[in-house]
Amino acid sequence: QVQLVEPGGGLVQPGGSLRLSCAASGFTFSSYWVHWVRQAPGKGLEWVGNINPVDGFSVYADSVKGRFTFSRDTAKKTLYLQMSSVKSEDTDVYYCKIFYWGRDHWSQGTQVTVSP
Secondary structure (H helix, E strand, C coil): CCEEECCCCEEECCCCCEEEEEEEECCCHHHCCEEEEEECCCCCEEEEEEECCCCCCEEECCCCCCCEEEEEECCCCEEEEEECCCCHHHCEEEEEEEEECCEEEECCCEEEEECC
């Protein structure tokens, strides 16, 4: 059974940093790109980027490029999203997801709030 678990996000001040994690289980960790997606209240989903767990190669949306960094710990089967220089518009619920056996599998999501 595929599981993607995100421990809590949190509150961060503008210009600050926060790291999210996504613990994966139930599938071969190295075989599937992991995507990060976010959603603001009342808005649609926004793709943030993705990471190849094999070599860490990552692709970022323009809105976060240069501020967000993806990484992974293959031993712990965990992905990370390091947020830096955060802005108020980064306030969203963040999800990690994979496409596995014909459908998307999502984490439960974690709230990130950027506020003074």
